[in-house]
Amino acid sequence: xxxxxxxxxxxxxxxxxxxxxxxxxxxxxxxxxxxxxxxxxxxxxxxxxxxxxxxxxxxxxxxxxxxxxxxxxxxxxxxxxxxxxxxxxxxxxxxxxxxxxxxxxxxxxxxxxxxxxxxxxxxxxxxxxxxxxxxxxxxxxxxxxxxxxxxxxxxxxxxxxxxxxxxxxxxxxxxxxxxxxxxxxxxxxxxxxxxxxxxxxxxxxxxxxxxxxxxxxxxxxxxxxxxxxxxxxxxxxxxxxxxxxxxxxxxxxxxxxxxxxxxxxxxxxxxxxxxxxxxxxxxxxxxxxxxxxxxxxxxxxxxxxxxxxxx
Amino acid sequence: xxxxxxxxxxxxxxxxxxxxxxxxxxxxxxxxxxxxxxxxxxxxxxxxxxxxxxxxxxxxxxxxxxxxxxxxxxxxxxxxxxxxxxxxxxxxxxxxxxxxxxxxxxxxxxxxxxxxxxxxxxxxxxxxxxxxxxxxxxxxxxxxxxxxxxxxxxxxxxxxxxxxxxxxxxxxxxxxxxxxxxxxxxxxxxxxxxxxxxxxxxxxxxxxxxxxxxxxxxxxxxxxxxxxxxxxxxxxxxxxxxxxxxxxxxxxxxxxx
Numbered sequence: 001x002x003x004x005x006x007x008x009x010x011x012x013x014x015x016x017x018x019x020x021x022x023x024x025x026x027x028x029x030x031x032x033x034x035x036x037x038x039x040x041x042x043x044x045x046x047x048x049x050x051x052x053x054x055x056x057x058x059x060x061x062x063x064x065x066x067x068x069x070x071x072x073x074x075x076x077x078x079x080x081x082x083x084x085x086x087x088x089x090x091x092x093x094x095x096x097x098x099x100x101x102x103x104x105x106x107x108x109x110x111x112x113x114x115x116x117x118x119x120x121x122x123x124x125x126x127x128x129x130x131x132x133x134x135x136x137x138x139x140x141x142x143x144x145x146x147x148x149x150x151x152x153x154x155x156x157x158x159x160x161x162x163x164x165x166x167x168x169x170x171x172x173x174x175x176x177x178x179x180x181x182x183x184x185x186x187x188x189x190x191x192x193x194x195x196x197x198x199x200x201x202x203x204x205x206x207x208x209x210x211x212x213x214x215x216x217x218x219x220x221x222x223x224x225x226x227x228x229x230x231x232x233x234x235x236x237x238x239x240x241x242x243x244x245x246x247x248x249x250x251x252x253x254x255x256x257x258x259x260x261x262x263x264x265x266x267x268x269x270x271x272x273x274x275x276x277x278x279x280x281x282x283x284x285x286x287x288x289x290x291x292x293x294x295x296x297x298x299x300x301x302x303x304x305x306x307x308x309x310x311x
Numbered sequence: 312x313x314x315x316x317x318x319x320x321x322x323x324x325x326x327x328x329x330x331x332x333x334x335x336x337x338x339x340x341x342x343x344x345x346x347x348x349x350x351x352x353x354x355x356x357x358x359x360x361x362x363x364x365x366x367x368x369x370x371x372x373x374x375x376x377x378x379x380x381x382x383x384x385x386x387x388x389x390x391x392x393x394x395x396x397x398x399x400x401x402x403x404x405x406x407x408x409x410x411x412x413x414x415x416x417x418x419x420x421x422x423x424x425x426x427x428x429x430x431x432x433x434x435x436x437x438x439x440x441x442x443x444x445x446x447x448x449x450x451x452x453x454x455x456x457x458x459x460x461x462x463x464x465x466x467x468x469x470x471x472x473x474x475x476x477x478x479x480x481x482x483x484x485x486x487x488x489x490x491x492x493x494x495x496x497x498x499x500x501x502x503x504x505x506x507x508x509x510x511x512x513x514x515x516x517x518x519x520x521x522x523x524x525x526x527x528x529x530x531x532x533x534x535x536x537x538x539x540x541x542x543x544x545x546x547x548x549x550x551x552x553x554x555x556x557x558x559x560x561x562x563x564x565x566x567x568x
Binding site: 079 | 410
């Protein structure tokens, strides 16, 4: 293999009482890539991440980080990554500067080095103006930025991000994505969990889809989207007797199943460029339509698609 | 790769964590209110309510009640540490502490060292209130400092027990209520507020089993005789044993969390 693995996860399992929350999950994360763990709430993403970052003991299975076992060499493994948790894991009661200072010191930096790194990170994450204010007055985005800054104190080459943009407004989310892309450019390996398909699509090189604790599917976002199918075109045929002619007309134009619910039709689209010819054909056949919409596949569709017959 | 390996400097980590907790309390002076208001309130209430009935006057009651309320305040300050640890654990910031390559006792020890400031403040408030109400220990200031330190050390040792409670409990609220009950039972079922000979036999038996009774007796003896006593030494030894047992247990519970 040409690229080395940053992380190897094999047969990882965690039970809480009777419930198996993470069920025999195995995957590798290559150095320098963004690896996404995608799944709905309660799928086991965070539990998996917590085991990978030594916060939780696995019931079975093994995780190695740059070749070091997270159980046997926990301390060494811990020194090799930065972690940004789902809930802001910074101190609410103290200022941004104090947070960075304290975490720098806890990471083993000398007082002078800690001061220098704090100044650097405050600048890098545009937090200088609010550096000495209590975090209570911080916006969600600022808090996440500080959180990420704290994770980067030791310049780890491996960074874990647990739902980095959950609860952020679209603008702040885009800022976070830019920051993550910059980290990748600097050569970091990133493991992130997300419930947003769009986020996984935007950032991840490789994805593992997790549902009910099981690894359902792995691949690149492009591969997965192909599996799910693309967007769907939905519209209502205005006159009842024109529904069947419309279905017949479109069957020749698209691949995949056309779903019909009363006078509503849902047509799979491989590409958005298929839209004009379809509309043109309908117009030519003098079929009147209304309530037209194009729906991108949602995470729900992914799970519907991937877990059919399994549950 | 710029990864700084860390030698697990326990003392340094603990000092940093203590600094963190100090910063937290400085940013939130409200957190001192309980240890400041409670001893003043209890000293005034108990002194003026029961002084006449129990000792024939407030002034005569003070040598009994000042050590009693001092230790009661130490107990409740200790319960505060337990609740604070639970709150911290639930806040997510402890996840980061745990993911750092540092000594696992540091977050706990840091908290408890920073909390000794609360204990110190509580001690000063208790003794000053007593003084303002007319308490004049004959043995001089030096021995007042000694009993102050003895009380603080005892409070600090006890806070390891409450820390363990905090780590094992489900929520900060449950720590608070459990600790409050423990505190009330321990302080009232002792010689803190009433002379032992006034108690019924079964009650006296319980009070004699209560470690709080021994701490208060030791303090009263020092204040009465102006010398270090055998009982005081026993209290110190007992405190050391508590820390030796409960500090490792707390770290174990912390790792388990």
